[in-house]
Amino acid sequence: MKWCQQCVLPDTRPHLHLDTGGVCNACRAHATKPAIDWAARAARLQEVVELAKRQASAHGYDCLIPVSGGKDSTWQTAQCLDLGLRPLAMTWKTPGRTEIGRRNLEALIALGVDHIDWQISPKVETRFMVKAFERFGSTAIPMHLALFNMPLTLAVRFQIPLVVWGENSAFEYGAVDEAHTGFRLDAEWLRTYGVTHGTTAADWVDEELLAKDLAGYFGPTAEELTAVDVRAIFLGYYLSWDPQETRRVAEAHGFCADARGPRTGYYAFADIDDDFISxxxxxxxxxxxxxxxxxxxSLEIRHGRLTRVQAIEIIRQTGDQTPHEDIDKFCAFAGIARKRFFEIAEQFRNREIWRRRIDGVWTLPEFLIEDWRWS
Ligand SMILES: [Zn+2]
Structure with a gap:
């Protein structure tokens, strides 16, 4: 386990690599941002917008915006409205939607957009989440399949030429190769960065989960996408994406952060719309x-708002942030015992980096902080 010398991420993070100077590709990618010609990118965005308006039918939507109720959703919607687009907003309705997430979503709709809430049957979703947790140690595979496929399905059905995403996580958290920092979200991007462990809905069909049960998770075929000529873009490619800046814009448009502070991570304005994302x-x-x-x-360090030393001190004071409350809620939702949850989680402990001490406590010998209190 090696740690980036500039931020606080290890090389165990998927798609993250350290160069010979000990600096990760996400930090290197961020350093290229000042050199990016943002005016040229904004001009290209204008071209994409004009094309979408020409392609959309006279009584159809110009673009589709996948929204959750998070700050980026409000930012995306405000930007699209400013660009003069007539959007349809859509949400994969998480079974863990929070009250603050619901309120933020309503404030977003009130900006003046039509909206569709798409919810999967809880019977199907719980079964799928537990299966994904057992097989890959990830409860979020159904979420990611829904998030990426539902908007494309609706775009095809409603013949909407443009799907507008927010940040390109592949750029912010790792990948620097041009093919993925560019502007198309295609099947290859989904397979690589879609956080579905390379699976599609078809891979989850069995006696318990029939293909028809999983209808919401199947996206359109490549032929269908081509026939309607749906393009997907990341707004973060055209407009410099910074979580604090998107928060500022979102708050100016009715978004509220969580007054109780961060639920997980560092931000009180992120990961607050869903009980299960933690x-x-x-x-x-x-x-x-x-x-x-x-x-x-690491994002705060790259944006120059924290030093690496300050970040390490925050980590030391915060601890591992085990989301006990959310784990209880998930267990109640999924119908599994808390003990079973931790048994499954334990199976995915990476033995290449974790070592068990003589007293039975698991530690990371190559952890960022030497005097960490392991429990
Ligand atoms: Zn780094």
């Missing part, structure tokens, strides 16, 4: 030896 982030501790906090703090 479980997805928390499994990184078992699999890769870091938590959501490390992701967030």
């Amino acid at each position: 479980l997805h982030h928390w499994m990184k501790w078992y699999k890769f030896g870091f938590t959501r906090l490390f992701d967030n703090l």
